[in-house]
Amino acid sequence: xxxxxxxxxxxxxxxxxxxxxxxxxxxxxxxxxxxxxxxxxxxxxxxxxxxxxxxxxxxxxxxxxxxxxxxxxxxxxxxxxxxxxxxxxxxxxxxxxxxxxxxxxxxxxxxxxxxxxxxxxxxxxxxxxxxxxxxxxxxxxxxxxxxxxxxxxxxxxxxxxxxxxxxxxxxxxxxxxxxxxxxxxxxxxxxxxxxxxxxxxxxxxxxxxxxxxxxxxxxxxxxxxxxxxxxxxxxxxxxxxxxxxxxxxxxxxxxxxxxxxxxxxxxxxxxxxxxxxxxxxxxxxxxxxxxxxxxx
Numbered sequence: 001x002x003x004x005x006x007x008x009x010x011x012x013x014x015x016x017x018x019x020x021x022x023x024x025x026x027x028x029x030x031x032x033x034x035x036x037x038x039x040x041x042x043x044x045x046x047x048x049x050x051x052x053x054x055x056x057x058x059x060x061x062x063x064x065x066x067x068x069x070x071x072x073x074x075x076x077x078x079x080x081x082x083x084x085x086x087x088x089x090x091x092x093x094x095x096x097x098x099x100x101x102x103x104x105x106x107x108x109x110x111x112x113x114x115x116x117x118x119x120x121x122x123x124x125x126x127x128x129x130x131x132x133x134x135x136x137x138x139x140x141x142x143x144x145x146x147x148x149x150x151x152x153x154x155x156x157x158x159x160x161x162x163x164x165x166x167x168x169x170x171x172x173x174x175x176x177x178x179x180x181x182x183x184x185x186x187x188x189x190x191x192x193x194x195x196x197x198x199x200x201x202x203x204x205x206x207x208x209x210x211x212x213x214x215x216x217x218x219x220x221x222x223x224x225x226x227x228x229x230x231x232x233x234x235x236x237x238x239x240x241x242x243x244x245x246x247x248x249x250x251x252x253x254x255x256x257x258x259x260x261x262x263x264x265x266x267x268x269x270x271x272x273x274x275x276x277x278x279x280x281x282x283x284x285x286x287x288x289x290x291x292x293x294x295x296x
Contacts, residue, residue: 020100024049024112027062036118038093039081047088054085064104065112075104078119099123136210138188139195147209147217151269154207154221155262166220166228166261167269169276170194170235173254173288175214182248189244190253197238201231215280217273225261225294232257232291240289254289256280261294 020040021033027048034040049058057079064075082097083090100116107113134146151167158165172194179187191210198208198218207219220228236257244251258280260272279292286292 020116022114024114030111039089041092043092052088068104068106073105077102139192139210141195141208141210144209144211148269150207151219151273154219155267155269155272158262159265159267163222164224166223166225166259167272167276168218168228168232169258169280170216171256171280171284172214173256178251178253182246182251186246186251190251193242193244194239198235201235201238228259228261229291229293232259236291256283256288257291258283259293
């Protein structure tokens, strides 16, 4: 920190500490210990928080300080520093976004002690685990758990703003027979190639899900029923043209597709998906390798 601490134990503790520590007098940085934060240099000492931080973040700090002066003991909150929002910190070493967990308390001298722990890696790991929990490990598509929140939101927005929303439900035809004839690895590759094809054909805003062992679903926002049927036909055609070279013989496969759309004011995601499922069953029982939709 800028001022050498008189207590050797305190000095040794600071040197070993990886947290960033600031002492504030009001809004002004009196002294700072960088810890693991490259940007927290002595150049900040004597500067006001409003000169260093974005306006909203500086106000968040000041709000915590006001709560402390009204009788609080310790305030805790999390915040993010982004280089594009902190032009004062970029030249000092803030080159990428960092998340911090802050604890703020008052000293006996009436100054404010701020301890900031860098939790960026923890946030990244949490985000990674959350993404993995919603992903199918075989195909990389989202899993069934992730479908309904997205579909419900898409349908609700369509009905609220007089828009459109559809969902495609797709069955890989005779996947069980492929597994029995060529082995489970063949079936896995069929699913992977099918998902890759859907990724190639889908828009950025479309949401692709592995719905079950042999079924895939795709939410099509801002897509009416006629448009969804055309998209489904493109998918059916593209997959029918695929060929997978395999040791036990080249594999070709087809898909049966049902389309459901938000058509009625009382519709929700569950009802739209139910109609897509029923239409998919019609496609299967009508000879497979076909698309079925609503009777409008």
